[in-house]
Amino acid sequence: MKVSIVGTTGYGGVELLRILHQHPEFVIHSIHSTKEEVPIWNEYPHLFGLINKNIEEIDYDRIGEESELVFLATPSGVSSKIVGQLIDKNIKIIDLSGDLRLKNPNDYQLWYGKEPLNKHVTDEAVYGLSEWNSEEIKQAQWIANPGCYPTSTLLGLAPVVKNRLIDLKSIVVDGKSGTSGAGRGLNKGSLYAEVNENFKIYKVNEHQHTPEIEQQLQDWIGEAKPITFSTHLLPMTRGIMTTMYVQLLKEWETDRIIDLYKDIYDQQPFVRVRPRGNFPSVKEVCGSNFCDIGLDVDQRTGRLTIVSVIDNLMKGAAGQAVQNANIMMGLDQTSGLKFTPLYP
Ligand SMILES: NC(=O)C1=CN([C@@H]2O[C@H](COP(=O)(O)OP(=O)(O)OC[C@H]3O[C@@H](n4cnc5c(N)ncnc54)[C@H](OP(=O)(O)O)[C@@H]3O)[C@@H](O)[C@H]2O)C=CC1
Numbered sequence: 012m013k014v015s016i017v018g019t020t021g022y023g024g025v026e027l028l029r030i031l032h033q034h035p036e037f038v039i040h041s042i043h044s045t046k047e048e049v050p051i052w053n054e055y056p057h058l059f060g061l062i063n064k065n066i067e068e069i070d071y072d073r074i075g076e077e078s079e080l081v082f083l084a085t086p087s088g089v090s091s092k093i094v095g096q097l098i099d100k101n102i103k104i105i106d107l108s109g110d111l112r113l114k115n116p117n118d119y120q121l122w123y124g125k126e127p128l129n130k131h132v133t134d135e136a137v138y139g140l141s142e143w144n145s146e147e148i149k150q151a152q153w154i155a156n157p158g159c160y161p162t163s164t165l166l167g168l169a170p171v172v173k174n175r176l177i178d179l180k181s182i183v184v185d186g187k188s189g190t191s192g193a194g195r196g197l198n199k200g201s202l203y204a205e206v207n208e209n210f211k212i213y214k215v216n217e218h219q220h221t222p223e224i225e226q227q228l229q230d231w232i233g234e235a236k237p238i239t240f241s242t243h244l245l246p247m248t249r250g251i252m253t254t255m256y257v258q259l260l261k262e263w264e265t266d267r268i269i270d271l272y273k274d275i276y277d278q279q280p281f282v283r284v285r286p287r288g289n290f291p292s293v294k295e296v297c298g299s300n301f302c303d304i305g306l307d308v309d310q311r312t313g314r315l316t317i318v319s320v321i322d323n324l325m326k327g328a329a330g331q332a333v334q335n336a337n338i339m340m341g342l343d344q345t346s347g348l349k350f351t352p353l354y355p
């Protein structure tokens with residue numbers, strides 16, 4: 012099956028190359044960005060001798076005619092214009108940016124500060140949280156691939172929210188990310204001297220993933236309360252940890268909560284629920300498509316602490332995008348994604 016990638020020179024795009032290069036069914040047909048006719052290994056010398064392809068001009072007609080599926084790993088605001096050029100072609104689209112995720116155009120305008128896409132496109136797009144939306148993903152033409160923080164957060168919150176075990180007003184999400192989450196573009200905040208031996212909070216109470224998380228909670232149970240969501244930058248390359256604090260509505264033992272999570276995620280190959288007393292660290296999932304979850308009930312406060320870790324470029328972006336592509340194309344969802352985490 013032929014696939015194209017737009018935005019190949021970015022971190023999400025190059026992670027797609029790493030996965031798709033060894034995928035048993037998908038064949039990388041064409042790769043694109045605004046740079047043209049440059050061999051991809053010029054941008055990424057680690058691919059020398061492995062992927063001998065040039066970055067090509069973005070010709071929407073050709074992409075639509077020659078490929079069955081296109082991954083857009085382009086910045087928000089850019090993706091929406093590309094989607095606009097591709098929607099009348101008979102091609103499946105998986106967009107890694109935030110452009111297709113928010114159903115309410117005012118939310119997009121407010122949180123991204125950009126012009127929203129036509130509402131009929133965002134209405135049609137399926138939110139690609141693979142573990143929870145696989146039936147819709149199977150039928151989808153366009154996928155809004157979830158953001159990195161929302162993936163980690165929602166997989167961690169889903170069991171207690173869907174089972175209405177918590178006070179929705181109590182949700183506090185504390186997120187921390189490595190710098191690859193900010194992409195390959197030059198920006199002062201990601202410089203070594205700014206990040207090394209440092210730890211900072213950013214986008215306080217205005218992170219664009221806030222409405223995405225709230226929208227999914229609303230979808231699941233028909234109601235949602237505003238959440239507190241904080242994001243921090245850590246001096247590491249890959250990885251996200253979200254620690255969530257939620258008030259339980261009645262008394263629960265840690266063991267029972269862990270059993271509930273285990274039952275719910277039992278059939279999900281990429282979600283690993285840790286045993287009592289064992290909490291995941293980001294390195295334990297890096298390079299893989301796993302989301303690892305650790306849980307503990309604080310008997311003194313009645314609050315549950317949920318720790319969820321992913322690799323932002325894998326389960327948080329390219330890995331989940333390929334998982335969704337597998338589901339859309341009727342393949343096993345783990346095809347090409349059985350990476351063991353890179354440790355140490
Ligand atoms: N990094 C992460 O962990 C995650 C990222 N995402 C989202 O995925 C998308 C890609 O992220 P990331 O790879 O980190 O970003 P990068 O900034 O690293 O890469 C962006 C890519 O888009 C290309 N690009 C920029 N403008 C255009 C344009 N007008 N037309 C075609 N291509 C263009 C760039 O190529 P060039 O400069 O060569 O033209 C580059 O290849 C973003 O929307 C991001 O928010 C989502 C989840 C996690």
Ligand SMILES: CC(=O)N[C@@H](CCC(=O)OP(=O)(O)O)C(=O)O
Binds near residue numbers: 108157159190220
């Ligand atoms: C570390 C870092 O800066 N991370 C980025 C993740 C951005 C992203 O993935 O953006 P969309 O999902 O909205 O497209 C951020 O927090 O904004």
